Amino acid sequence: MLHVRLWWHAAPGLAVACVVLAVVQAGAITVAMVASGHLIASTGAAMRAGVDSAAALQSWRWLAVTVAAFVTAPVAAAVSRGVEEVASARYLAAYYDLVVDTGVHPHAVTHLEDPANAQQLVSAVEASRDWLFLRGIGGTWVALSNKLNGVGALVVVSTWRWWVGPFLVVGWLLLSRAVAHWRSVVFDDMIGETGLGRRRASYLQGLLVERAAAKEVRLYGLGGWLVGGFVNAWQETMAIVSRRRLRGVSGTLPALAVLLVLNAAAFAVLAADAAADRVSTGVLVTVVQGILGLAAFGRQDDGETSLGRTASCVAALAAFRTALGLSFLPTPAQATLDTAPISAAAGKVELREVTFGYPGGDRPVVEHLNLTIPAGQAVALVGVNGVGKSTIVKLLCGLWPPQAGEVRIDGLDPAVDVAARRRVSVIFQEFVRFGLTARANVEAGAGWQPVEELDRIAVDAGADHIVAGLESGWETVLSAEFTGGTDLSGGQWQRIALARALAAVRAGAGVLVLDEPTAALDVRAEVALFESLLRLREGLTTILISHRLSSVRHADRIVVLGPTGGGGARVIEDGTHEELVAAGGEYARLFTLQASRFAAAGGAA
Numbered sequence: 271m272l273h274v275r276l277w278w279h280a281a282p283g284l285a286v287a288c289v290v291l292a293v294v295q296a297g298a299i300t301v302a303m304v305a306s307g308h309l310i311a312s313t314g315a316a317m318r319a320g321v322d323s324a325a326a327l328q329s330w331r332w333l334a335v336t337v338a339a340f341v342t343a344p345v346a347a348a349v350s351r352g353v354e355e356v357a358s359a360r361y362l363a364a365y366y367d368l369v370v371d372t373g374v375h376p377h378a379v380t381h382l383e384d385p386a387n388a389q390q391l392v393s394a395v396e397a398s399r400d401w402l403f404l405r406g407i408g409g410t411w412v413a414l415s416n417k418l419n420g421v422g423a424l425v426v427v428s429t430w431r432w433w434v435g436p437f438l439v440v441g442w443l444l445l446s447r448a449v450a451h452w453r454s455v456v457f458d459d460m461i462g463e464t465g466l467g468r469r470r471a472s473y474l475q476g477l478l479v480e481r482a483a484a485k486e487v488r489l490y491g492l493g494g495w496l497v498g499g500f501v502n503a504w505q506e507t508m509a510i511v512s513r514r515r516l517r518g519v520s521g522t523l524p525a526l527a528v529l530l531v532l533n534a535a536a537f538a539v540l541a542a543d544a545a546a547d548r549v550s551t552g553v554l555v556t557v558v559q560g561i562l563g564l565a566a567f568g569r570q571d572d573g574e575t576s577l578g579r580t581a582s583c584v585a586a587l588a589a590f591r592t593a594l595g596l597s598f599l600p601t602p603a604q605a606t607l608d609t610a611p612i613s614a615a616a617g618k619v620e621l622r623e624v625t626f627g628y629p630g631g632d633r634p635v636v637e638h639l640n641l642t643i644p645a646g647q648a649v650a651l652v653g654v655n656g657v658g659k660s661t662i663v664k665l666l667c668g669l670w671p672p673q674a675g676e677v678r679i680d681g682l683d684p685a686v687d688v689a690a691r692r693r694v695s696v697i698f699q700e701f702v703r704f705g706l707t708a709r710a711n712v713e714a715g716a717g718w719q720p721v722e723e724l725d726r727i728a729v730d731a732g733a734d735h736i737v738a739g740l741e742s743g744w745e746t747v748l749s750a751e752f753t754g755g756t757d758l759s760g761g762q763w764q765r766i767a768l769a770r771a772l773a774a775v776r777a778g779a780g781v782l783v784l785d786e787p788t789a790a791l792d793v794r795a796e797v798a799l800f801e802s803l804l805r806l807r808e809g810l811t812t813i814l815i816s817h818r819l820s821s822v823r824h825a826d827r828i829v830v831l832g833p834t835g836g837g838g839a840r841v842i843e844d845g846t847h848e849e850l851v852a853a854g855g856e857y858a859r860l861f862t863l864q865a866s867r868f869a870a871a872g873g874a875a
């Protein structure tokens with residue numbers, strides 16, 4: 271069972287300790303039942319024989335055993351709770367490791383972009399944040415302890431009449447199943463069935479307290495409206511919850527009735543035996559405790575009910591990992607992130623007959639695309655919105671493998687070869703704004719850098735004045751949500767992202783891709799940035815993507831992508847700015863259009 275395997279992986283020593291403590295606890299409870307029976311049985315004779323008699327000594331012994339057993343059981347339970355807490359934290363950490371490992375492997379993002387897969391991973395994370403999941407981890411030991419206590423009681427009852435115990439156990443198990451079913455209805459309400467209403471309520475509540483919506487909530491006076499929406503959504507959901515819970519509880523009544531009958535019958539037989547002197551007082555006391563102790567088989571607390579849920583979360587994550595070709599537990603090789611230094615890179619880019627479409631798409635985005643960029647060349651990729659420029663960037667990074675054709679960086683396939691991937695440095699259109707220090711935002715591209723190196727990179731990226739203006743320089747957190755942190759403007763963020771990409775270039779990446787990283791810059795700033803990049807590239811292969819053609823006109827080569835007869839994108843024009851303008855094709859038309867608009871707006875192309 272995967273849940274048990276994960277326990278063994280996360281905390282083998284503590285897991286063994288929990289088992290031992292559960293056995294000790296169950297043993298102590300069983301001994302207490304038997305010893306207390308003997309104590310009561312021997313007390314009468316001891317009192318009659320006198321304090322110094324052998325019978326009294328025997329009685330004292332049973333008292334000592336009874337007290338020791340009664341003390342041992344709760345002490346073992348208390349120690350067990352402590353050990354379980356520590357062990358559960360380790361289990362949770364191991365589960366998070368699995369989730370993270372599943373997120374970052376394999377390199378391709380195919381599994382994350384497929385909505386069904388992404389949802390599975392999100393569910394795995396969400397489930398683990400739920401308190402039910404946490405209760406379920408500890409529930410492993412609650413369930414084990416309950417079952418062991420029950421077995422002890424069964425042994426005790428069997429010493430009287432062997433057939434009574436199994437009947438009662440069946441009764442308790444029936445009730446336990448019915449209660450577990452009802453509780454799962456309750457839990458489904460909490461996280462599943464009424465999830466939509468709850469999510470809506472919590473979304474509305476979030477708008478009231480989160481920073482992102484704060485400005486508009488105040489500006490438009492949305493407070494009352496949001497509170498009303500929250501209350502309605504919550505009440506509607508809770509009404510459904512109450513109805514389902516009431517309906518569900520009736521399912522436990524037949525099991526309860528059966529159990530009552532069985533228990534009444536057992537006690538009636540015991541009473542008859544006692545009346546006929548077939549059992550002594552001591553046995554009577556022990557067996558009564560045993561019969562009551564069988565209730566351990568029917569116990570259903572949050573922990574035990576949640577155990578199944580936790581185990582199925584782990585099983586679902588394991589199935590997801592298997593589908594991705596990953597073993598259940600991360601192997602040391604899987605657990606290592608790509609930290610190898612980048613080998614000397616030349617930077618030749620080749621796409622040969624590449625065809626690619628996203629899952630669920632009705633046509634390929636690119637089709638039979640051929641593009642070769644020699645090392646050191648600066649190429650601008652242009653084309654209308656949605657033609658497939660960013661998709662080509664993802665293919666170059668190996669984030670998606672093509673369905674046909676070949677993508678090569680210096681002859682290596684980036685979808686399978688880590689060395690090829692590390693030769694490509696990209697500022698994505700939607701680059702990540704890490705709410706971490708400025709240093710970490712840049713070092714993410716290349717690992718630790720001395721401050722002098724960071725300063726040099728910042729100058730190249732035009733980010734030096736931004737860092738200089740930060741309260742704690744490179745150590746300032748770039749998020750106002752943290753004390754001492756600060757927010758940057760869109761343009762400032764782009765400079766920081768550029769610095770990150772340049773850090774990767776300094777570490778050896780031979781291909782720099784800028785996928786419209788300058789949308790938040792004005793035209794002049796964008797032209798200046800691209801030109802400074804083209805100047806400092808020194809043998810770097812540079813791929814620039816921009817809709818502002820004036821910004822990329824100085825590239826060595828301009829590649830125009832276009833749809834061809836309803837199919838996927840291909841290269842429709844390829845040449846220098848001058849060649850393409852002279853050719854009078856699509857590029858010339860777009861360039862002239864943009865230049866005339868810009869001139870009309872009072873600028874110069």
Ligand SMILES: Nc1ncnc2c1ncn2[C@@H]1O[C@H](COP(=O)(O)OP(=O)(O)OP(=O)(O)O)[C@@H](O)[C@H]1O
Binds near residue numbers: 383631635655658
């Ligand atoms: N993850 C995705 N899943 C499904 N379809 C996608 C995905 N990403 C992009 N697409 C689709 O692929 C096509 C090409 O998108 P892409 O982002 O590559 O175009 P683009 O040329 O970069 O556009 P833009 O100039 O607007 O940035 C579009 O039709 C888009 O809707």
